[in-house]
Amino acid sequence: MASEFSITDFHIPIGEWVSAAVDWIQDNFTGVLDGISDAIKFIVDNFEDGLLGIPPVLLALIIILIAAWRVSWRFGIFAFVSMALIFGMGIWDETISTLALVIGSSVLALVIGIPIGIAMARKDMVEAVVRPVLDFMQTMPPFVYLIPAAIFFGLGKVPGAIATLVFAMPPAVRLTNLGIRQVSEEHVEAGRAFGCTDRQLLLKVQLPLAMPSIMAGVNQTIMLALSMVVIASMIGAGGLGNTVLTGIQRLDVGLGFEGGLGVVLLAILLDRITQSVGTRKPGVSLRMRLKKVLGKG
Amino acid sequence: MTDKLVIEGLYKIFGPEPEQALALLDEGLSKDEIFDRTRTTVGVQDASFAIRDGEVFVVMGLSGSGKSTLVRMLNRLIEPTAGRVLLDGTDITRMSKGELIDMRRHKMSMVFQSFALMPHKTVAENTSFGLEVSGIAVAERRRRALKALETVGLAPFADSRPDELSGGMKQRVGLARALATEAPILLMDEAFSALDPLIRTEMQDELVRLQQHEAHTVVFISHDLDEAIRIGDRIAIMEGGAIVQIGTPEEIVTNPANEYVRSFFYGVDVSKVFKASEIAEKQGLMVFERPGVNVRAALAQLKDRNRNVAVVVDGDGRYRGMVSLNSLAGAVDSPGDTRWDDAFLKGIETAPEDMDLSEVLSLVAASEYPVPVVEEGGRYLGIVSKTVLLQTLDKAG
Known part of the structure; x- marks a missing residue:
């Protein structure tokens, strides 16, 4: 009878569907998942091994010099103090592990995100499809990514990197799209009028002119990656997030603060240094930067 | 053409x-x-x-x-x-x-209203953009870019960035870019x-x-x-x-x-549109050919037709001078070989054929007679009178 129906009985089993879909993917795409897993593991491990392979003092010196050269000598001093604090707190290895994971997943996010952004800018159809997906990716609470990542790829750095890259990619896509669309009509016309092919138009006109916007996207991606990497320590991604997590689990305020401070210092360094890449400095042409960003350098 | x-x-x-x-x-x-x-x-x-x-x-x-x-x-x-x-x-x-x-x-190349230069390229690189796109080697590109910049007077700025240039200079770069592709x-x-x-x-x-x-x-x-x-x-x-x-x-x-x-x-400003030759009237005045007509006959003809002034040309149609009733009458008794020269009005300025109307205007205003318009070789084209001028200005305005 209708009178016995209550609104609380109304139930759409979205959660069950998602679980079923995840199970299905896991059962049918084992090979693909393993391939992705191996590739990401290879990239992230190599970054980490490479960075940890450099003597800590030398690496710290390089970071300080980059900070002083790209930003200012004052910022160089800040970088020096930061390095000293990180060494002093005994969290160098964790910091480098986090840095490697951030760089690894950011590079992946950019390698995937920038071409998607370019495709969005060139076809309105693609934009119409991708935009809601991006909205979804950005508004979904980041913790939620950890679950499928852990199910598909187990625990450790790989699911951490994947959750991070999914979470950090949207700004790179959005700002690439926006940057290219904002290139003035006359510049595009000039490119075409002088006989650019579609490819030349993209490489010689649209991307260089969109570069400030794209670099803002790169900066945002790196910052989001850093915040996600800390969360990803919950599925064993390691690094500074682990220090914070241990602090929480043991209710050790001091340890938690040390980990947190490490994240903050790393964030400031990464933010200022990546922002400086967007501005023009003599000696480094945008072309070179473009090649670097596209991974062709 | x-x-x-x-x-x-x-x-x-x-x-x-x-x-x-x-x-x-x-x-x-x-x-x-x-x-x-x-x-x-x-x-x-x-x-x-x-x-x-x-x-x-x-x-x-x-x-x-x-x-x-x-x-x-x-x-x-x-x-x-x-x-x-x-x-x-x-x-x-x-x-x-x-x-x-x-x-x-x-x-075909193109120049744009807001220049459309690439801010990340130097002036020379901007100029050679069309050449770069067609795959011409760097050295050749640079050579042709410098040549084009030379043409527009910007060669010294070849290695500047567009944002260091004024608007006029930027458009010269835009022009040079279009010229460089030849x-x-x-x-x-x-x-x-x-x-x-x-x-x-x-x-x-x-x-x-x-x-x-x-x-x-x-x-x-x-x-x-x-x-x-x-x-x-x-x-x-x-x-x-x-x-x-x-x-x-x-x-x-x-x-x-x-x-x-x-x-x-x-x-x-219509006075910038027209050249003297375009408004000169051939029929405006009587014309005497010097070897054919003598002073006395000219005077008689002028009187006959009730005119005051006339233009004198030589056998090849070249302008010689202007005469009026009074100047002719005064020269009738001069010795034969200087008679025409004495008859010419003094202080008559001619307008070259490509003179702007604005300048012709001041000539006409300053003279009591119509202004004769003369070709580069000296050939007489016609006169510009006050009436003709007013008509032209009125038509256009």
């Missing part, structure tokens, strides 16, 4: 169903009626004309008249809906993508409109100078009649997507096809 570009029945309809709009246009509906019925906009309708090799062809019209659309169909930045564009006899509208790119690289056709879209009036005039002179040096076929878009008159060999006037009149500046000023065309001249 041969025709470089021939435009035949060119249409551009913006909107979803261009064929329908074309059919309605055939039925004679106006642009607004078609928009109401089909939501399509007629950009350009039935443009047919020829641009001659080496001329500066100005397309004039108010904003929205379709002039920018028209010029963009010439290099297919905008695809024509119907019609043909023939470049040296080859139909551009039928070119494949590859042929079109090749044509843009070698046959394309025979230049499309200039309101190229000087964004510049200060002084710099604009300077750039117009620069273009005229360039044309004398090495004549390109220039299609110049403008909304400024003064500019069109200054630089244009011929002017096409567009209204509502249609071309309403094509002609030399003089033809258009003296014979505007309709009120729209006439409306352009309000505020235009």
